[in-house]
Amino acid sequence: MISLPILPTTVIGSYPRPKWFREIIKGYKNGRYGEELLKEASDDAVVSVISDQEEVGIDIPSDGEMRRDEMVEYFAERIEGFRFYGPVRVWGNNFFRKPAVVSKITYIRPIVVDEYLFLRRHSSRPVVKVTITGPYTIADWSFNEYYNSKEELAFELAKVIGTEIKKLEEVGSLFVQVDEPALTTHPKEMDWAVQAINKAVEGVNIKVGLHVCYSNYSLLKPYFDELRVTQFALEFANRGFRDLEVVKGLSKELGFGVIDVHSRVVEEPEYVAKALFKIMEYLSPEYIYVNPDCGLKLLPRSIAKAKLRAMVEGVMIVRRELAKKGLTEIPLRNKV
């Protein structure tokens, strides 16, 4: 059984790309650099951001999603059946290349297995996190020009995502996070959306978390038990820690979002600690992980790192209090 410090600290997934890496990507896109250099730079960037996370004390790092431009795009580029028309706005001045499904969805080859293996080799931590975009979100964030319904598309994607998660399990991954930020977007679709996620994790025996952000959690709550995952990673800092009561009675783990990823103001450790004491009124500390609200990639790297440092320092304040009660460790749970 693998143990983790109580209130394990982790990230949701993405982390700012180092500036030099962005320059190389730009050079690659305009033909100045080749594949080989890009691969070398990507590897170096992953090593750099693992180091950032471990240096500030993150217990469960990710590879910062260095190789991914965007969470749906990346998968759509590697699954047969998609094409791209151009960028679409998500908020403010932020865009993504929203894919369109134009033919049958087909699994071609492993998508993130190499990412995991590289991360595993370069992290000193016993557990690392791999993120994978969920079938419902890929379906919802794509234009559907091929399937009769979004439901049909989501279940086709569930097969593909399920295959990928099993491949991750085969090579030794311990913790996969399925990202489903779109899950509550269309309340009428939630019944089958939850089934599509369950289909994707069917037969999986490793820890699976589910990340849902910027959403109406009261819509998610009725599905907490039904969803076959161990953990829900939710965003709370952005909403000023409103809606905490939604996790009351949660029988699974919570990945508690304590860092606002859309603000450049670095939180104080005491602010993080206060939020943690608050959430512990609703949930036992043995079932709480601590993370930012969402991926950090839109922040400057120095701010992202400072925010993670503040988060870890805030956790330390609470850990000291919990240690007085003899609470210092929790097991890595595959099932709750």
Added chain:
Amino acid sequence: MPITFLIKFLNTELLTHKELTMSNVYSAMVGSYPRPAGLAKLINRFNSGKISSEDLELGYEKYTYRLLKFLTKLNIDYFTDGMLRWDDIFNPLINYVDGVKVNGLYRFYENNFFFRAPQVVGKVRLMDDCPIPQWFKKSSEILESVIKELGIKSRPVLKPVLPGPLTLAINSLNERYSNMRELIGDYVFEVLTPLIKALRDLGAQVIEIHEPELTYGRVDPGLKCYVAGLLGRISYDLKIKLWIQTYFGSASNALECFKFISNNIVGIDLVASRDDYLNYIHNFSYYDSLAVGVYDSRSTVLERSRIIRWYVAKFLKLRIGNLFIANNAPMDFIPEVIAVKKLRRLSKFTKWLKSKVGGVAR
């Protein structure tokens, strides 16, 4: 051949009724146009201090010119300036409202699109330095130069866009007002009325008001009718035509309220009403003006004229005074390349329709 026969049948069935000549037909673009990648890059460069505000302003003017020229050449009769300076339908307006702070990101209805929410912490009131009227003035000047350049005789109508009071209030985090009607009232009289006045004084003939909440279906009918009544009153008091644009819900959710604004232009989302539109469209009989959103701003599938013709024919029989053929919602949800194709189709279809049923051709 059965398909040929069907097409012939549709054409005949749709175009031989006397009623078809009763409506003036117009083409229209409502809401935002996808922010062009080049402009987005400029904004990023400005935000990271690499270019000056003057350079950014030149960028806005360049892309506004490009869009207005494109729309004018397409013969679109009514359009906005694409809302290229807006991040969403609330921002940057809420930056210029006293009593409102700009809060976190919230989902814009059922879309993968987010807005910064207005957090109401005090009595709301429009600030004196709100630049929105000046932006309209600038876009009007650009349109003027486009018209001159293209030698167009009949002028298209440029619509400034504002969020509706109900949509603003429902999407606000209200920490100040004890009841919703009070907040809505202040949004109407302290924020929107002075803006509408200023826009009218700068020459706006029609002001597009975005009220998805009217049809979205989460607000009680009494409140919706209260808001529609206020909008009708503003229009009457200020002697200005409003284009009340609804979307993301069936028009059947707001039929009662539309009566209060029936002297204005009511915009409906026919894509969201596909399942039930036949049950309610008779309510629009003899309306002064109706804008039918038939081009789907949330899908890359390009509409076939035959299908559009089928839908539009139903409305042509209702003896509506002015029928506007439009997109159904803001176009932020599709790539620019698709928006261009849809607007071309919209223009081509409306041109064809005008040639068959009349309407004001430009």
